[in-house]
Each structure stands twice: as C-alpha cells, then as structure tokens.
Amino acid sequence: MKSKAPVSKNERLDVTITDLTYQGLGVAKVEDFPLFIENTLPGEEVTIQVTKVQSHYGFARAVAWTQESPDRVKDVDKTYRQTGIAPLQHLAYPAQLKFKQHQIAELFSKSHQDVEVAPTMGMDNPTQYRNKAQVPVRMIKGQLETGFYRQHSHELIPLTDFYIQDPAIDAAIIKVRDLLRQFEIPAYNEVSDKGVIRNIMVRRGYYSHEMMIVLISRTQKIPSQAQLVDQIHQALPEVTSIVLNVNAKKTNVIMGNVTRVLYGKPTIEDTLMGLTFAISARSFYQVNPQQTEKLYQMAIDKAGLTGAETVIDAYCGIGTISLALAKHAKQVYGVEIVPEAIEDAKVNAQKNHLSNVTFAVNKAEDQMAEWQAAGIKPDVIVVDPPRKGLAESLIDSAAKMAPKKVVYVSCNPATLVRDVARFTELGYHVDGPVQPVDQFPQTPHVESVTVLKRTEK
Numbered sequence: 001m002k003s004k005a006p007v008s009k010n011e012r013l014d015v016t017i018t019d020l021t022y023q024g025l026g027v028a029k030v031e032d033f034p035l036f037i038e039n040t041l042p043g044e045e046v047t048i049q050v051t052k053v054q055s056h057y058g059f060a061r062a063v064a065w066t067q068e069s070p071d072r073v074k075d076v077d078k079t080y081r082q083t084g085i086a087p088l089q090h091l092a093y094p095a096q097l098k099f100k101q102h103q104i105a106e107l108f109s110k111s112h113q114d115v116e117v118a119p120t121m122g123m124d125n126p127t128q129y130r131n132k133a134q135v136p137v138r139m140i141k142g143q144l145e146t147g148f149y150r151q152h153s154h155e156l157i158p159l160t161d162f163y164i165q166d167p168a169i170d171a172a173i174i175k176v177r178d179l180l181r182q183f184e185i186p187a188y189n190e191v192s193d194k195g196v197i198r199n200i201m202v203r204r205g206y207y208s209h210e211m212m213i214v215l216i217s218r219t220q221k222i223p224s225q226a227q228l229v230d231q232i233h234q235a236l237p238e239v240t241s242i243v244l245n246v247n248a249k250k251t252n253v254i255m256g257n258v259t260r261v262l263y264g265k266p267t268i269e270d271t272l273m274g275l276t277f278a279i280s281a282r283s284f285y286q287v288n289p290q291q292t293e294k295l296y297q298m299a300i301d302k303a304g305l306t307g308a309e310t311v312i313d314a315y316c317g318i319g320t321i322s323l324a325l326a327k328h329a330k331q332v333y334g335v336e337i338v339p340e341a342i343e344d345a346k347v348n349a350q351k352n353h354l355s356n357v358t359f360a361v362n363k364a365e366d367q368m369a370e371w372q373a374a375g376i377k378p379d380v381i382v383v384d385p386p387r388k389g390l391a392e393s394l395i396d397s398a399a400k401m402a403p404k405k406v407v408y409v410s411c412n413p414a415t416l417v418r419d420v421a422r423f424t425e426l427g428y429h430v431d432g433p434v435q436p437v438d439q440f441p442q443t444p445h446v447e448s449v450t451v452l453k454r455t456e457k
Contacts, residue, residue, distance in 0.1 A: 041069035071095035083148040086442035100446035116433040126441030205270030309379035319345030335367040365394035389415025399426035
C-alpha cells in the first residue's frame, strides 16, 4: 500500500534546514520526508509553505526566518537566483568552497570509498569571470530586450549586469541591444515563429581582449545588416569578429548549422597556459580561463611528465589540455567526437609549433579500443569527459593499456565516483587527495582532478 506523505500542498510548517543538495537547495525533513527549499542554508530555522508533494519528497518556499545562518550573504539580487545565473550567491564564498569539497567527499563516502578530498581552490574575485555570454533577445511591451529566462520558463527577465560575466561583455550586449533597437530589427517571437534576432553571443579573450559578436538570427539576412555591422565595430573597438549564425528551426537549440563572417576574422585568439588558441563561434572553450589554468596545471603536475612519456588525452576538444601536455611529453594522442573541434585542434597545434601531437575524430571509447589494438602503450591517460562521465568500455580499454597513471578531470562528482570505483576493480587506486577547483563560483558546479595509479601486483 502506498504510504501517504506527512505534508500537504500549501501547508505551513516550521522547520530546521539540515543540508544542501548538490543543486544548492536547502533540505528539511518532516518525519524523514525530505523537502527541498530554495534560498535556505543549513542551520537556519525557517517557516515554509509546501508548494509540491511527490511520493518520496516535496518542494517548499521559505516564508520567514526565525534564525539565519552566519554564512548567509544579505542584500543579494534575487534576479540572479530566479534566472539560475547565481543560485549560490546567498552563501558566503568560503562556505561555497567548503560545500563543493563536502559534495565530493560525501559521494565517495556514500559509495564506501576511502578517498581524501582537499579544500577547493577558489578565486580572489568570484564574480565577473565568464569569457562567454549567450543571451536571449525578445520583445517586451513593444521594446527589444536582452536578459535571461526565469528558471523553468520562457519568460525573459531583462538584465544589464549578469554578475558572473566579464563586465566588458555585459557592456557589449547593451551596445548591440541599443543598435538593434535603433535599426528597428525585431526580436524573435517563439510563439509565432516570426521576427529576426534570437540570441546574442559574445566571446572575449581574457588575455587578448579580442571580442567576437555572434548574431543568431531566424533569417538568412538581417535588415540593415551592413549598417548594423558597421555601427557595432565602430562602437566596440575590441571587436575583431562579427558573425551571423542562422537558426531557422522552431527549436530550443541556440545555434543553427550555418555560420557566416560579417566582419573581421572567423575566430578570436586568446592564450591559455602560455599557448595561443583560435576560438570560433562554435568552439568549446573553458569559460573561466583563470581557474582553467589552475585546473590544467594541476592535471599536468599530477601527470608527473619528464618529456619521455606517451600521453593520451581523451575528450580533447580544441586541444587545450593536449597542447599543454605536449610541451612536457614525448608524444600526445588526442581524440574528440566533434570534427570541427579536431580541425581547430590541428590549427592550434600548428599555431604553437607543436608537432608531437596526433588528433583523431571518433567516440573516445571507440578510439581508445583502436589505439589499444594498434599496440599504443601510453604512460599516462588524461580524461576530461562531459557530465555523463566515462563509458565503461573506455575504462576497460584504458586499464588494458596499463598506463602508470590516469589523470581524471571531472565536471560531475557523481560520475567521477562511479568511474573511480570501476578503475579500482581493474587494478587502480586513487593516489593522493582529489583536488576540487571552483570553475563556476556562485553555482553548485565543481570541477576536480583525481589521479589513479596502477596498483603494483
């Protein structure tokens, strides 16, 4: 018989917040029934109103606080929480770093793996760090606006300060918005599937200060296109590339398949780890370069390279880790499923005069099996997978190649913990503490570096 939840919708309750979920929601329990409450912190005593009841858990909203956490930040702008831009902004930054360390440690503990987790490496300024923006453009009360959607909706909240983005990017968005208004270019309407401009993307080199503006349009051409482009590069001296991306489909996917350069170059350049990278409108490039350098340096240091090693970089993207490794290794092999990324990686290798790198387009797990069959014997394998983690077949191929070390750069603690358990079954152990790095301050996301060493028989 299905048990009845001990709470009902719209009921008001006084609760104590005991924990934070990995999404940053406060947790309170009523007769062991968990309620998830936004904008609450552990230790707080709160009056809540239940908003939704499922069979095993529910959601509530905070109505009043009897006791607040000493880690609570006052006077935050609730817009950043409503839009999901900065869901942890109400938590003091030192406490955010502890929360991220605890998140990883707790998952290892729950899976009965005895693994030490070091304190999270944070930022001096945990705001204004993003080097890329993608913002929707919509008409509100007859006026073109830029901003961000309210969470779980398609209601645009107009914004001019995005809090975690480079301020120069925010200023560029306002300038482009004003020019779109001036030329009376209509925003896209997703209900009628009419209008023109869907999104504005801006990329800015952290070191180079080169800027790219990408106008994502429903139509093949923008009204007053030549004048608009001319005005954008006159108003924004850092702009070295203006690109049109055409997305004519009725879809939530941001970019379409057609990209045309309207002004300047198809790429901007920036440096990372002392290397130069060409970044196109569609390139995957880490959005927080300051922390990426710490993350990658940590991975290179932990690989312990002397210049004599063969290294495989699975999920190599446009070659950022591969090329950094190539400066310290004899030979590097990189694999990535996106053909355009591999083209970028080859260009970036030439740009940096590195000839000891070989790139392949393939699924990482399939390419690993091919390299294994071809008799390639890496000393170190570096993996930097997406949130879904590693395919079991990739872990099996990696273990059969028997590298001395596997360096695992993770963006999802849950799949890291799962994959480490699989490596352990295949004769590897975690060597030294897992190192979290805060790539995304003000959000619950955390990256980390883990070293797995082959256990000597």
